[in-house]
Amino acid sequence: SQGDLVAAQKARIAEFAKHPKARSHVAFVSNGVADFWTIAKAGAMAAGRELGCDVTVEFPGGGLSDQKRMLEDLIIRGVDGVSVSPIDPTNQIEVLQLVAEKSLLITNDSDAPTAPRLCYIGMDNYIAGRMCGELARAGCKGGEVAIFIGRLEQDNAKRRRQGFIDGLLGRSSDPTRYDEPSKVISESGYTIVGTWTDSFDRAKAKANIEDVMTKHPKLALVTGLFEYNSTLAVEVFKQSGKAGKILIAGFDEGADVIAGIRDGIVLGTVVQDPYGYGYESVKMLNAFTKGDFSMVPANGMLPISARVIKKDNVDAFWADLKAKLKAGKEAASKA
Amino acid sequence: MAELPVREGSVLARTVLRVTGIGRRYAGIPALTGVTMDVRAGEVLAVVGENGAGKSTLLKILSGVIAPSDGVIEQVDANGTSVPLQMENVREAARAGIALVHQELNLAENLDVAGSIFLGREPARFGFLKRATMMREAREWLHRVGLNVDPSTQCESLSIAQRQLVEIAKALSTQAKILILDEPTSSLSAREAARLLAIVKVLRASGVAIVFVSHHLDEVLEIADRVLVLRDGQQTGILNRDACDRATIERLMVGREIAAPAARVLPVDAQVRLQVQSLQTVHHRRHRISFEVRAGEIVGLAGLVGAGRTEVLEAIAGVTSSAGHASLDGIALTGNASQRVCEGVALVPEDRARNGLFLQDSVSMNLSLAWIGQHRQRGLVNRQGERAIVNHMISRMRVQPPAPARRVQTLSGGNQQKSVIGRCLAVNPKLLLLDEPTRGVDVGARAEIHAEVRRLADTGSAVLFASSELEEVLMLADRILVMHEGRILGEFAARDATEVAIMHLATGGTA
Amino acid sequence: MKKSLGIICLFVAICLITAIYGDGFLTGFNLTNLTQRTALFSILALGAGVVIVAGGIDLSIGSVVCLAGIMTPWLLVEHGWSAWAVIPLVLAMSATIGLFHGVLITRLRLQPFLVTLCGLLLYRGIARWMTGDQSQGFQGEFEDVRSIALARFDVPFLGDYRLPATVIPLVILVVLIGLFFSRTVWGRWLLATGRNENAARYSGVPTAWLTTGAYVVCSLLAGFGGMLFIFDIGSAQPSDFGNFYELYAIAAAVLGGCSLRGGDANVLGIVVGAATLQVLRTAIILVGLGSQLEFAVIGGVLLIGIAADELVRRYSARRAEQTSRMQH
């Protein structure tokens, strides 16, 4: 069972303490294909290079079934540890148990508390969403608001959206609250006219924004909760002469969003630290193979918090990110 | 000898194409060997032989559709100098002035008639079509072959005979120096066929060299200047006109005599098997047709192209929709084709390539398709029985080569036709419908097919067939119905019928 | 014209319904957007149409869109090449892809479905590998080049409707391809090849060349379309850019009256088909149905549309038959 698997993994780590692995091989598995993950990959590669361990990074492009297949195949390759961002944590227990049985399991980006994972590395998407919502609340004093997001199935997307809504409307913090995407919410001066998804088709995402502008000509603010949603909002508003008239609360660090913050057409953006996810994952798994369990906090969660980027800190943030990416790329090419 | 110009009528018959030792093998098996002949301007060279003798193969080689395995083809110009032809494809042949009318129809049905005639050679300036010119010229060629349709009609809506005429017009319009016709008359009725022969004569007089294949020896005797006879892929002789007579040709062709059919005695008052009342077909809704066929009776439908015979047969078989009433043995024929097949109706369709054959499949599959349904054992194929019936039908129909595993596509046209008829005969239908049953079938095989049909009728089945050849109608039918524009204009008992009387009715004259 | 009556009716019906039940359908802004999207998808659909007319199918359109679209900013931004080099290069690459398909299909006689299915996987794979799965964009630069797709022209008397620049290549293509099929010898040859390849070959039509040409045109238009798409959107992710676009393109062509049997060309129908799909997608938002319903509504409406078209056609055929009978 659950506890047994955790105990068994810990026993294996204790075993490693006696016979540390000379060169370990760890894997990092994302929940999809995105720039976010290429930054995480850079972090993982950089850590691998620093610590002298082999790193395999896999991006499942085909959803749950693809992620399952990749995890199984990584087990076959005999990796020593896996850090995974589970797409559907409540329903993926079996394959996560399998990984825990044959290897060492930690999660990143989205947690699977019911799975036998040794640690979770990441932040709470509800909190990050709230940060974005509060950013919007501060910059826009009421009016019609539209939410754009790639898809709503995955757990982190739902939490992020709910966090945004609660933060914007100034509600109490309650991650279990859930507003139906199809409902119009009118509260405390804001009207959330709806949530639109695009299944990662950017042409569709752009069309969504344009069509919502047609349907709701009085939009005051939009938020794009996936990276490209914010980028496209900047794009569309520039093209239609609405830049600065409709405000944007961004998420993630798209180049256009950063430029938009400098130009003052984007209120700000909430950035996570994917580089940190990759870096810390590899570092922790590598430590496990040396028998070192000390990196894991008592509650089993290694927080890597999100930050709000506004006009004042945008330049410093950007420079730092560029440098990290470059280092990660070099690490990958030398690996 | 070939070097010497031969006088023939008013035109100097000069050799234009010399063929030496031509042969062709398919997967190692020879279909044609060692044909040596010459093709002369202003002369009709008829090629005759049984089904599968290699006629189409020879013609396809001459026109560049397939390459010969051995031998050379040389083109001879006016000075008598000969150039070997490297004919890899049709365009090379066309450049050498050779045009072919295929035995099987080959039209792109989405084009209009004019487009089909000029396909590949459209009048154009800088690649842009000169539509008016094309229409005008097409109209002329259609007029010449006696096809009375508008050149902007889609080929899709033409009947088989009309399509055949379009193909002929197409070949004529190339104004080829060498015109090769593979069974051009097989799907034409007597009138169109006569018209075609007249055109051939005119062309010959103007110095065109013509190679002509037909299973109708009358036609051959009428127009051929020389006759090349093939048997089993070998050349058995080239006869000059004066040496030509039916018996000699048949002997060279078949190597045996063709038996004359035995006279049939009809039971006097057999019961009515097929009863057709007020049948209305899709394209001839104005007229209602009623007739009946008795047990053991063979009824022939005569008429010109487009008279509506095919429609009547298809309506009875249930493959096209119709109004009215038809019954077999007093039980109404309703439902679709497959239900009617269960009730004992079988149809040999007119267009065998489209509606009859599974070209990529084996002879065995083609022959047994209906039989396995009739003799299924709890849904399973009776495989032993299947093998037996296939072998039986192959020998009964004399399918050549007698190989059940052969793909039907690789059979000669006549043998393909025998496979379709074999499929229908194998199930011993209560009512056999045949549409142009012996199209492209050689003289001997035709007699055999007729014999088989008679044998079926003798067991009490009813037979209804349509044919554009009056000769065949007169030969096979016990009773003849003459159709004209969707109506039955008259009826003859076989012994009272004459070609003249039938033609009179078929062209719309009153009885 | 008569052939595309069904799709035109469907199109008008959808527009009417959206105008009545939705918000802002008739605003200049919306019509401008719709024109732009229709133009972009029509360019792909025209390519798909040409291949369908030739009796083939091209499943790689979406992936060629992806590869060409991704390569453009990748070369411009990451590698700093000049637009004068990049645009011809990307187009040449797209045409080469088509040539490759054509040669495999006509010379090796492989099945088009299989060849272009491999292409679907291959070109997207190349795009992902080339960029390391990193999304590519113009990062706010190259406004001049992007104006090929983003420029808008004011039209007198049409209020705030502004004609998107992409309409220019679309109109040129429609006229050229329309003339090609109706007026040129090669167009006729392609029609004949599509319906009955043997018949065309026996008539001396260079069928292999024409078929290859059709695949070249299709891939070239897909590449050109991909470039316009990325100019329009600004950035794209190789793993999902252009996914399923081949299905939209083929659906538009087939809706517009190009039967998959080959040999039926209807250039205007293709454009109306593409427009129908775009209006449908917009209608879902303007009427306020929610994105989850998008697929269901498009699928359902198309199905009802084509079924109704067929029923009407049958009914009118029967009517015509009856009237002609009465006249006799």
Next chain:
Amino acid sequence: MKKSLGIICLFVAICLITAIYGDGFLTGFNLTNLTQRTALFSILALGAGVVIVAGGIDLSIGSVVCLAGIMTPWLLVEHGWSAWAVIPLVLAMSATIGLFHGVLITRLRLQPFLVTLCGLLLYRGIARWMTGDQSQGFQGEFEDVRSIALARFDVPFLGDYRLPATVIPLVILVVLIGLFFSRTVWGRWLLATGRNENAARYSGVPTAWLTTGAYVVCSLLAGFGGMLFIFDIGSAQPSDFGNFYELYAIAAAVLGGCSLRGGDANVLGIVVGAATLQVLRTAIILVGLGSQLEFAVIGGVLLIGIAADELVRRYSARRAEQTSRMQH
């Protein structure tokens, strides 16, 4: 057998290369996984194959997989229905979908490509709408029902290879469909219908019924496969579950020797085709090429495989010609 020689060679070659250059290919665990994935995809591919044999095509397979797969946990978990009700219901729904396709295609004579393309959009749309785009899963319960797909049997003498339970329905299906085509009258008639529908109809084959039946079987197997997939994976998202599976299924069938022109059946070839695709996907990870390359490698290898197959076939035909000529 001879027809599938090419694909068998390709399969063996890929296995060999992966075993040599990859890690752990020959472990029991990996072979067990491969067997499971092959079985799941083969079930879809067999359905696709039956429709292809009948001369049609079914693009809705992936969406039926999605709808059936999503409905199963949705009814079991969200609505608390009993498995005894859910499984028959989902299968019946799948069969009804096939019936619907078949009727539209044979009675209304709509194009299969178009009908099933609408289906592709429609069923996924319904699944998304039904669940409100929420992913559906068993949440760790229903172990007993899921064991239909998850059970493993020990096999003597094969070390830690454990036979997945999904092999049982696969073997049953292969035997049934194989016998259907080779031994039953309807199988023969379906082949004939695929080859030349007109000729089949003229000789009294009930073509409309048979074609409809083929679509029913295809959708039924897609629904059954979808159920097994979700039992295997545990949960799925309506927006991407089963995406592109129709292409994998069709590709497996075509690779296995079923020509899209219809009339060629090769049941074992289909399974080998599906296995080839699965081994290829695994090979990419075992050899350590990186998931970006997955598409490029699959596309490239397939293309080279089918082209080589064709070239070898031609070469051997020429050789046969030459030897027989020498004998004469």
